[in-house]
Amino acid sequence: MEVKIAGVSLYYIINWFFIYSFLGWVWESCYVSAKAKKIINRGFINGPLCTIYGFGAISVYLILKDFDENILILYFGGVIVATVLEYITGWLMEAIFHTRWWDYSKKPFNLQGYICLGSSIAWGAFTVLLFYVFQPFVEWITGLYPVSVGKVGISIVSVLYAVDFGSSAVTAFNLSKAFGKVEDMLEDLSGYLHTTKLYETKEEVREKLDELRVINASELAERIAEKKAEFSSQLEKKQLQLPETYEGMRAELEKRMDEFKEKYITIRKETNPVRKRMIQAYPGLKTEFRHHLERKSGKRHEKRISK
Incomplete structure (x- = not known):
């Protein structure tokens, strides 16, 4: 029996999660490397994946997918959903590791340094891009290989990810x-x-x-x-x-x-x-x-x- 979440097959959700995590890693690594003027492997884990991007993109998509034809709802919905996710993630990582991984305290209109207005505005724009650019792209990628091959691939990647995440947590x-x-x-x-x-x-x-x-x-x-x-x-x-x-x-x-x-x-x-x-x-x-x-x-x- 096929497992579905919000009407979407779990198989595709996992595929999209890893693709978005990889795209997020590319974006973050390039951005931080450019600022530091040296190559930096960005992300919590050692592999080329930024979990927060994968989880955030999938969450925003599943929550807002029924409003994909209304750009205003997508934008403001993205501002709210992504901001809440960023706050919860920042709070949880500090609570678990007693370490703050990003800090917006010096930016205007921030809340406890976890979120800020500028970041929230950007999340809204990213949400619109998610639905009109990135989601069609990741769906195209997952359509390039058979489901049987995809299941084997995500099984291998999931095991490697779990090991990497565990060692990174330690x-x-x-x-x-x-x-x-x-x-x-x-x-x-x-x-x-x-x-x-x-x-x-x-x-x-x-x-x-x-x-x-x-x-x-x-x-x-x-x-x-x-x-x-x-x-x-x-x-x-x-x-x-x-x-x-x-x-x-x-x-x-x-x-x-x-x-x-x-x-x-x-x-x-x-x-x-x-x-x-x-x-x-x-x-x-x-x-x-x-x-x-x-x-x-x-x-x-x-x-x-x-x-």
Whole structure:
């Protein structure tokens, strides 16, 4: 008995999923490579597939296929459906891996950094293209080979995809742990800096140290040097208030900054090829470990107040 979803054979849905995932990988890899001016294999898994594009395209198509003759409904429906999918995907990946894979926080009209207005507008345009250009194209491709051949092909690809996805998930968990170590070091460093009274609040200290949360080790060295100069300048301004402890505080500050850099570089050296590819694929990748701690500490604070 043939399995169907929303009136479409599961066989074709799986075929289209892999084709759209591949097309999404081509688009993402070319776009990111052009921006970085070097070849980058984009995507969560190592193979040439971007799962979010495959899943998103199939979901949008199945939900909106009955409105394929109304371009306005397709556009605004695409804006809504694709935006909701992007938000849920971003939230789930952060909840599972404690790592944020993209961040629209600096873009206008964003929601928690997961989605933004500009991206949503683009999803609407992509949805129209999906129905009038891409869907006819992928249907043409799946019509080029017999169903018997297609079933064998998607079985092989599905097994390879599952293995790749599993290994990538393990790598992502390990990457989250590595980023967690960096966050712990930043927390220790911010705790010390807060005791020096260089800044009014601990939040202000963390804001300064957030600039050290970078992927590239050479860039870290440059930022460490910049922060040393900035913190030393702040200390000099307070030198008249604490003449007896100024030199000791400055030496301790530089020592802690150097220790942070050495530990960070050590963690980076432990990066295997798969993890390195993942970091290169998502240059804006960052851990949300600190935010989880803040939420927990906030809840503990609320409990104390309620008591």
